[in-house]
Amino acid sequence: MLNLSCPQEQLHVSVQTVSHGVSGRSTQPVQNNIYLESTSSGMRLVATDLEFISLEANIPATVRDQGAVTVPARLLTEVIGSLAGEEISLEADDHSTLRVTTARSSFRIRGMSAADFEMLPPIGDAARLEIPQRDMHSILSRTVFATSRDETRPILTGALFKIASGGIDVVATDTYRLALSNLTVDTTLEDGRSAIISERALNEVLRIIAADSDEPVGMVLSDSQVEFQVGAVKVGSRLIEGQFPNYEKVIPDDCDRSVTVDRAEFTNTLRRMLIVAREDSNRVVLRGSEGTLSITADSQDVGHAEEQIPAKLEGPEPEIAFNARYLLDALGALSHDEIVMQLSQPLSPGILKPADADDYTYVIMPMQIM
Amino acid sequence: MPHIRILDEMMANRIAAGEVVERPASVVKELVENSLDAGASRIEVVLEEGGAKLIRVTDDGCGMDAEDAVLALQRFATSKVAVPEDLGQIATMGFRGEAMPSIASVSQMRITTRRHDADEGTMITIEGGEFTDARTVGCPPGTTVEVGQLFYNTPARRKYLRTTATERGHCTDWIAWLALARPDVAMKVSHDGAVLLASPGRGDLRAVISEIYGSNVARQMLPVDMDTGVLRIHGLVSRPELSRTTRRTQVFIVNGRYVRSSSLGHAVGEAYGILLPGGRQPLCVLHLEVPSELVDPNVHPTKIEVRFRNQGEIHNLMQQAVEEALEEAGLRPGRSFERRPGLPPEQAGRWKGPGFEEQTRARRLRLNPFFAAVDERDDGLEVHAAEPVIEAAFERGSQPERETTLVAEDRLEALGQVAATYIACRAGSDLLLVDQHRAAERVIADQIAGRDGGVQRQMLVLPMTLELTGAELAAVEEHRERLNEMGFQLEPFGGSDYICRSVPAALVDGSPEAALRSIIEELAEWGTVGNDEVREKLVATIACHAAIKSGQALTDREVHELIEALNASPTPAICPHGDPIIVTVERGELDRRFGRTPVTGAR
Numbered sequence: 001m002l003n004l005s006c007p008q009e010q011l012h013v014s015v016q017t018v019s020h021g022v023s024g025r026s027t028q029p030v031q032n033n034i035y036l037e038s039t040s041s042g043m044r045l046v047a048t049d050l051e052f053i054s055l056e057a058n059i060p061a062t063v064r065d066q067g068a069v070t071v072p073a074r075l076l077t078e079v080i081g082s083l084a085g086e087e088i089s090l091e092a093d094d095h096s097t098l099r100v101t102t103a104r105s106s107f108r109i110r111g112m113s114a115a116d117f118e119m120l121p122p123i124g125d126a127a128r129l130e131i132p133q134r135d136m137h138s139i140l141s142r143t144v145f146a147t148s149r150d151e152t153r154p155i156l157t158g159a160l161f162k163i164a165s166g167g168i169d170v171v172a173t174d175t176y177r178l179a180l181s182n183l184t185v186d187t188t189l190e191d192g193r194s195a196i197i198s199e200r201a202l203n204e205v206l207r208i209i210a211a212d213s214d215e216p217v218g219m220v221l222s223d224s225q226v227e228f229q230v231g232a233v234k235v236g237s238r239l240i241e242g243q244f245p246n247y248e249k250v251i252p253d254d255c256d257r258s259v260t261v262d263r264a265e266f267t268n269t270l271r272r273m274l275i276v277a278r279e280d281s282n283r284v285v286l287r288g289s290e291g292t293l294s295i296t297a298d299s300q301d302v303g304h305a306e307e308q309i310p311a312k313l314e315g316p317e318p319e320i321a322f323n324a325r326y327l328l329d330a331l332g333a334l335s336h337d338e339i340v341m342q343l344s345q346p347l348s349p350g351i352l353k354p355a356d357a358d359d360y361t362y363v364i365m366p367m368q369i370m
Numbered sequence: 371m372p373h374i375r376i377l378d379e380m381m382a383n384r385i386a387a388g389e390v391v392e393r394p395a396s397v398v399k400e401l402v403e404n405s406l407d408a409g410a411s412r413i414e415v416v417l418e419e420g421g422a423k424l425i426r427v428t429d430d431g432c433g434m435d436a437e438d439a440v441l442a443l444q445r446f447a448t449s450k451v452a453v454p455e456d457l458g459q460i461a462t463m464g465f466r467g468e469a470m471p472s473i474a475s476v477s478q479m480r481i482t483t484r485r486h487d488a489d490e491g492t493m494i495t496i497e498g499g500e501f502t503d504a505r506t507v508g509c510p511p512g513t514t515v516e517v518g519q520l521f522y523n524t525p526a527r528r529k530y531l532r533t534t535a536t537e538r539g540h541c542t543d544w545i546a547w548l549a550l551a552r553p554d555v556a557m558k559v560s561h562d563g564a565v566l567l568a569s570p571g572r573g574d575l576r577a578v579i580s581e582i583y584g585s586n587v588a589r590q591m592l593p594v595d596m597d598t599g600v601l602r603i604h605g606l607v608s609r610p611e612l613s614r615t616t617r618r619t620q621v622f623i624v625n626g627r628y629v630r631s632s633s634l635g636h637a638v639g640e641a642y643g644i645l646l647p648g649g650r651q652p653l654c655v656l657h658l659e660v661p662s663e664l665v666d667p668n669v670h671p672t673k674i675e676v677r678f679r680n681q682g683e684i685h686n687l688m689q690q691a692v693e694e695a696l697e698e699a700g701l702r703p704g705r706s707f708e709r710r711p712g713l714p715p716e717q718a719g720r721w722k723g724p725g726f727e728e729q730t731r732a733r734r735l736r737l738n739p740f741f742a743a744v745d746e747r748d749d750g751l752e753v754h755a756a757e758p759v760i761e762a763a764f765e766r767g768s769q770p771e772r773e774t775t776l777v778a779e780d781r782l783e784a785l786g787q788v789a790a791t792y793i794a795c796r797a798g799s800d801l802l803l804v805d806q807h808r809a810a811e812r813v814i815a816d817q818i819a820g821r822d823g824g825v826q827r828q829m830l831v832l833p834m835t836l837e838l839t840g841a842e843l844a845a846v847e848e849h850r851e852r853l854n855e856m857g858f859q860l861e862p863f864g865g866s867d868y869i870c871r872s873v874p875a876a877l878v879d880g881s882p883e884a885a886l887r888s889i890i891e892e893l894a895e896w897g898t899v900g901n902d903e904v905r906e907k908l909v910a911t912i913a914c915h916a917a918i919k920s921g922q923a924l925t926d927r928e929v930h931e932l933i934e935a936l937n938a939s940p941t942p943a944i945c946p947h948g949d950p951i952i953v954t955v956e957r958g959e960l961d962r963r964f965g966r967t968p969v970t971g972a973r
């Protein structure tokens with residue numbers, strides 16, 4: 001029978017982190033619970049939808065007896081959250097009821113038997129690599145937003161990891177734009193590997209890693225599963241099966257004109273244009289001429305908006321329409337001062353990338369009025 | 371059977387060209403059809419590895435002599451059509467003289483055949499279209515054609531074959547259709563040694579259905595038989611208790627040939643009317659016997675699609691035949707008007723009453739709560755009393771909706787979301803409930819339809835690939851321009867595939883591919899429809915896919931925006947599909963329910 005005690009603060013953080021693994025939509029009620037286990041070394045917390053997300057945390061605890069129980073995630077989070085700064089003792093009984101006690105308070109949470117709780121199978125024969133959190137953060141934050149929300153095309157709801165000995169490519173596309181981020185790193189992997197990883201798991205990783213930390217993220221990859229290890233937390237997921245589209249073919253190589261602009265200025269302008277554009281599918285028109293880029297938005301019901309920003313233009317003068325939201329997604333993921341757009345015909349794909357770096361390519365498809 | 375002649379060039383060109391052999395199932399179909407044309411009464415099909423390794427078809431038909439067997443393998447050699455005029459009156463399954471040489475060119479084939487009046491038979495071996503052996507052999511009368519290692523010399527197409535189970539499934543589908551088409555011929559199929567299907571060949575359609583769909587299904591089928599003197603429709607349809615969600619188990623056989631026809635499927639569905647809940651389709655196996663000059667089977671290279679010279683007439687007769695069968699079984703009230711006379715031969719091709727298109731329209735009008743308004747515009751259009759049942763249902767069910775159209779003149783003021791599906795509103799002193807999905811459909815449809823200068827479209831990084839069925843292909847070809855106007859830029863991509871390069875911008879946050887697929891399916895089901903109707907339909911389907919769903923929780927702000935937009939709509943009460951958006955509970959109704967006598971002057 002589970003019986004242990006641990007400091008509230010650490011327990012609270014872990015319960016909050018792990019509760020993201022509960023989908024709330026599972027047909028098995030027990031899967032909507034958090035699994036708690038006292039082990040010889042401490043406490044283990046798990047929540048999973050058995051498919052695209054599994055979250056596990058291990059924290060030190062004073063264990064009096066070993067055992068496991070499952071309890072509703074929301075309730076547990078609220079109860080633990082309400083008991084600020086105290087030592088908490090957790091004790092389960094035969095009826096899967098969890099007693100949560102501190103010096104002053106006592107709660108009884110009705111749970112369900114841990115015997116019925118299922119988890120992802122242990123990750124099998126696997127390749128392992130380590131990447132600094134800051135690098136992982138950078139490649140994920142620039143790509144994961146471009147995954148598709150359309151569940152009728154499951155492959156595109158994940159990002160492709162293409163891992164070779166010299167580096168990692170991460171690619172995501174929802175068919176309207178495609179984000180490709182490259183990290184040069186010695187992966188010590190001899191044969192290349194690719195895996196399509198669910199947006200759910202990747203966003204969870206993004207949430208728990210720090211953009212400025214040199215601490216490592218472990219990535220363990222088998223043929224059917226992936227597991228990210230960040231400190232005492234593990235984020236697991238089944239891989240999405242199938243063939244990711246050939247992204248190299250999609251990147252245009254015939255752009256004959258380019259526009260270089262200040263990222264912050266372009267971002268602010270687009271946000272203003274969006275006030276009008278959002279009434280009409282977020283469409284903005286970009287026109288370049290004589291050292292300026294003009295950005296306009298028109299909406300039949302609302303009106304018209306227009307703004308000019310300084311730009312370095314090369315090649316013929318560009319004119320093209322984009323979904324402003326797609327531009328803003330990429331601009332928001334970058335931190336460079338200047339970005340460059342490489343364009344060609346009004347109906348051909350454009351590229352957006354940092355002006356002074358080659359590790360990111362964002363292909364964006366134009367809009368057209370029929 | 372007459373001897374084989376070679377069609378001349380001109381003649382050959384008149385015949386729809388196209389790929390005959392797509393997969394093992396196409397071979398099975400062609401070979402069994404040849405056996406049927408040869409007058410066989412028993413046909414046995416043996417398959418190995420989904421037909422990819424071996425297809426063997428044995429029949430007890432007329433057989434061929436040595437000379438004819440060689441000739442059968444030449445392109446455009448056929449014993450079945452002689453002069454150009456004959457093409458109008460195709461009564462055999464085969465007529466192109468194309469199947470045998472096409473199959474022979476991509477397989478290792480062996481033909482063993484003997485005419486009933488001959489003492490000995492002939493065996494011919496061909497590999498990849500090259501004769502490798504011909505000899506005299508002893509064999510039973512009839513013909514055995516063995517096709518081994520299909521596509522062995524075209525690796526690209528061999529690779530394209532799907533799993534054994536899939537290919538086997540396609541083969542059995544075809545044999546089932548052929549067996550249903552010809553209950554008088556005993557057909558037996560085995561795959562890797564296991565018998566999959568064996569029809570008794572007694573001419574009893576129910577017995578064939580029992581063999582294919584099970585005795586349970588066979589028991590629940592009602593007989594259809596209508597004979598107009600010119601045209602006969604007979605077969606079996608399911609009792610309403612037995613239905614499916616797709617039309618796959620609707621089999622139509624025209625003059626002994628299995629066909630696909632969305633128009634016929636539509637006619638059968640119409641006959642059931644409200645006997646079936648929405649989205650359910652009856653099962654049926656229906657034979658049509660029509661003078662062959664009214665049918666043009668030479669439309670599609672694989673001959674699945676038929677076109678009738680007078681589609682509308684056939685649609686109505688089919689509907690009538692099924693309605694009568696349902697009436698006979700006491701499932702539908704009898705009709706008050708006279709049975710429509712059959713089409714006299716000299717009037718074949720001319721139509722007197724409302725056609726398919728008009729009838730669909732008439733039905734739509736009747737279901738449209740704005741009936742009175744639209745009716746005037748359609749002056750002169752006679753509304754047939756074809757669906758008394760539906761009409762009655764409408765009268766009963768639609769009363770509140772009609773009132774709604776009046777009340778909706780008032781501006782709605784949103785109060786809040788109910789059950790994540792409806793929005794409670796106030797208008798004047800009445801309570802109104804708005805269906806959130808339908809309201810959103812209305813708003814988006816207004817936006818799409820009302821936008822000057824056309825629809826916004828978003829180009830795609832990766833074009834979608836669409837594999838289309840025959841009917842879908844025809845629908846896409848016919849309506850490509852309309853689809854393009856609506857934002858779906860479609861281009862042919864070889865064979866029956868299309869690619870789509872852009873989608874309506876309204877759909878980017880939804881599932882544009884799913885939307886396009888359902889649009890194409892609908893277009894294919896609808897058959898021939900006018901351009902304006904297609905446009906309306908496209909707007910409605912796009913709006914439906916782009917709209918917020920039922921069951922979706924909304925923020926207060928979203929609720930208010932939606933209701934404001936609905937207030938701005940010229941037709942806030944009716945969604946683009948013609949369903950009501952608003953249900954009104956009047957102040958008086960509230961008072962009655964609470965047992966409160968209305969205070970004079972309260973309204």
Ligand SMILES: Nc1ncnc2c1ncn2[C@@H]1O[C@H](COP(=O)(O)OP(=O)(O)OP(=O)(O)O)[C@@H](O)[C@H]1O
Nearest residue numbers: 404405408442448449464465466467468469470513
């Ligand atoms: N099983 C068979 N028994 C007798 N004759 C056959 C048989 N199979 C083929 N033949 C002869 O070979 C000829 C060529 O057959 P093939 O299938 O190529 O052409 P078809 O049936 O005339 O036209 P289609 O290409 O439309 O099927 C037929 O016209 C027929 O005379």
Ligand SMILES: [Mg+2]
Nearest residue numbers: 400404464469
């Ligand atoms: Mg034939």
